[in-house]
Amino acid sequence: MIGDNSHLSLLSQTNVASLDSTKSIQKRLQCSICDYCVDEKDNSAFATFFCNVRAFREEKFQVWRCPKCQTIHCLDVVDLSHYYAKYPFTQAVITWPLKILYKNLHQQLAKHGFSQHHSFLDYGCGTGLFVNYLQQRNFVRAYGYDPYASKENFGDATVLEKAPFDYILLQDVIEHVENPSVLLAELNSLLAPGGYILIGTPNAANLDLSQPHISDFYNAVHVPYHLHIYTRNVVEFLGKNQGWEFVDFFDRAFHDTPWFGLNTRAWNQYQRLLDGTINVVFQPLQLKTALLSHKFLFYAIFGYWLSLHTEMSIMFRKS
Template sequence: MNTYSAICKICGKESEIDGSNTVKIRSNVRQFKKEQFTVWRCAQCNSLHSLEEIDYDYYYKNYVMQKQKIDFATRLLFISRLRQLVRGGLLPHHSILDFGCGNGGFPYFLKKKGYVKTIGYDPFSSQFSDRSIYTQKFDIINSQDVIEHSSDPVTFLDEITALVKRPWGKLMIGTPNADYIHLNDPLDEVGWLHQPYHRHILGSKQLIQMLEKKGFRIDKVEQKSYMDTKIPFINSTFVFNYMTSTDGTVDSIFDPIKFGLIYTSPRLLFHGLFGYLLNHKKDIFITATAL
């Protein structure tokens, strides 16, 4: 592989790109499963980046994650997310913006739970792309698994931090953690890298520093996914192993569940029952207060 350089969009420094810090990885979305993408790691700040430029409209048209429905499993995950927000200081009277809400399932859930001042926004959803939110300020902004999809994480943080009430408004942001995603074992990282959608993945140190520079106090850092519950089969280790055991795509979790596969696989049964104990620290969730 020829050596060339690229500028990191997180730290702004130049890194040489060669075979030692890159990996070719397939998409884990069924429609694009045959396509491969290059992911490289910044030698300076350890963040991860998708090398090839993409047509956002093309890849996000009929995006599989928009298929999420509020079923039993989804409700359990939403309860876990709500508990995360409550631990961070969420109260029923707060105004809440769920930035990157997808098809709006979580804002709908929050309203049903009594958080009536909840608004959802997602630039890739025609239903939730009303940019009038940029004229408002919110007590709480929640952004779960969104910043890694942005073509420019610095600008993304500029936008959402400007929407937080000052002082004492809170930003609660969750994202994969580049520090614990290993390019030397890409088959195990397909789900976390989620190509070509995860454009830039930060480490916890970089995200904390960026928030502090924007005038936020870091209140809490959790290195565990909201998906990792003690409820059997509701944990990230099981979900990713289940996807690998089917066709290796995220689409499989929206297909009819293959109970026979689960019950005949000791590995899947083990991860379904005990996967929540296997905290790989591959997710971070930060609660920060605007000063």
């Protein structure tokens, strides 16, 4: 989760918006990567998705894909603080399945040398669950920061003064900000020479905007929270613009694993059994409902191998 507070002026910089004088609503009509401008009157350029957060389930938003760089943009500029006020991710707690998933995330970092003596920053850490996971495993120099959090809960920007960090995690953050280059430049200033940064984000190349009713796609599009969704090529381009060296690519999210039920397609199917919102993931598991569903059991077993690869992670190294 990413936010405003002292860093909002940086994170909200945009070549986005043109103002609709009749509705007084700002719209993202210009691609933030390649400056392509979409024709607002061309209805065929837009797809409509509903919000997958229960409190805003009845609200719909339009998105469009840049034909030049394939970046997906959420058309309407909204007051995100209103939508984050009822964000279900704040209800997340450490559970045994989450520990398995975090072990997978830890291994992605450890593959490139991450160990207990390194300093680590989870930027946009939400409630800091992964930081807590690491700290419980004696990673004493693991820190988290989220501008949307209160100062008592990872919102204290003074933690950034502990820079430079050997490793930085940017998990499900870059798609939440208006200007990714501004954010990455800030992180570059926090990253130690020779340090690594892991960026996890949806993969625009594998999102089918013609199927907005399918949770495999509407979860990743995640309107209106995801402002811009990028392809692998674009994220690599953004990283190289910071002078970073591409190191590794993971073609799925850390929470897409071979473990029974712990894969993206199984969770998406479980959502469809209930009300279709992501809120169900953060509520007590309705085990009977899940186990009585043949489709859920199918994806619980085979979902990892049938992945649609709607998410990705890219590792960079600072020279």
